[in-house]
Amino acid sequence: MIKNVGIVGAGQMGCGIAHVAAMAGYKVHIYDLSAERAETGLATINGNLARQVSSGKMSDEDRKKALALIKGSSDINDLSDADLVIEAATEDETVKRKIYGQVCAVLKPEAILATNTSSLSITRLASATDRPERFMGIHFMNPVPVMKLVELVRGIATEEVTFAAAKAFVTSLDKTITVAEDFPAFIVNRILLPMINEAIYTLYEGVGSVEAIDTAMKLGANHPMGPLQLADFIGLDTCLSIMQVLHDGLADSKYRPCPLLVKYVEAGWLGRKSGRGFYDYRGEVPVPTR
């Protein structure tokens, strides 16, 4: 029975997952490397809850109740009460493997450990834990409070009881599940990221400007965001990691990350979260960088 949920990583996804879990009545603890990051995360969650209050989706009383259920810290021992820990740290296998070593050392033996990875092999990540049978992928979409879908991914060793508990948990958050096999980037990102990468090639080859490409896909294909705007929203580091996993894992040149994407990441232009990507977010309105 899941009551206490631990989250690793107070970034956009960790905060989003904490937000929806608390709304459903779970006690949540967010752990991040820096206490300051965990604090900023709590403030972000409060801001997003307040948005739902002002649009009439939630009462202010429910906002306060949800917020009171969430704590944050930089002490990994605070995850020792968790029945389920969802790791939502940076999309980097080395980082995640290191986290599993630290988390497993404090976790209850019966607790489930899940990853929100966008692309990495669940089976390979599971091998870095002490509980491959109680490990799986629970892949939320961004922004978590708004997006209905969650992909569930079993590793080779995931037990049925683990899958059933994860499914019950996700359903209790009022999300719809889809099951994906453990292939690079699963379903959503296997389809979405090559589209985003192609949009970046379209920019790189001078077929259109940032604005032209985004307008084309918003008005010409009815996407809620243009692909470059969406890339900035996801995070260009995450987009690049996913393309690298597709390229390495499927060994097909059609997944080659666009050199322009590589350049932006090397510059530290990671999109919205760093203030600059295909758009510059430091002013009042986003301004295209090309």
Ligand SMILES: CC(=O)CC(=O)SCCNC(=O)CCNC(=O)[C@H](O)C(C)(C)COP(=O)(O)OP(=O)(O)OC[C@H]1O[C@@H](n2cnc3c(N)ncnc32)[C@H](O)[C@@H]1OP(=O)(O)O
């Ligand atoms: C990379 C991966 O591994 C997988 C992924 O996640 S891929 C990314 C998947 N996500 C997408 O494709 C998102 C595409 N974009 C969209 O759907 C929309 O642009 C959007 C929902 C993000 C924003 O919609 P919008 O109409 O442009 O903006 P906005 O009016 O601000 O927001 C719409 C609603 O969502 C709410 N919202 C937006 N972000 C929110 C957040 N972080 N928390 C809470 N609510 C939020 C707003 O409050 C608003 O609610 P109301 O309609 O009740 O006012």
Ligand SMILES: NC(=O)C1=CN([C@@H]2O[C@H](COP(=O)(O)OP(=O)(O)OC[C@H]3O[C@@H](n4cnc5c(N)ncnc54)[C@H](OP(=O)(O)O)[C@@H]3O)[C@@H](O)[C@H]2O)C=CC1
């Ligand atoms: N962005 C998206 O649209 C989606 C992302 N995902 C996946 O979710 C995960 C998180 O992505 P996202 O939230 O966007 O990334 P962010 O960069 O916003 O957040 C990652 C967080 O993890 C923290 N972190 C890094 N290393 C550690 C560590 N060793 N211990 C604890 N915390 C750590 C980072 O801290 P610091 O900043 O200090 O390094 C940061 O706060 C990734 O696996 C990503 O692929 C899944 C669905 C959608």
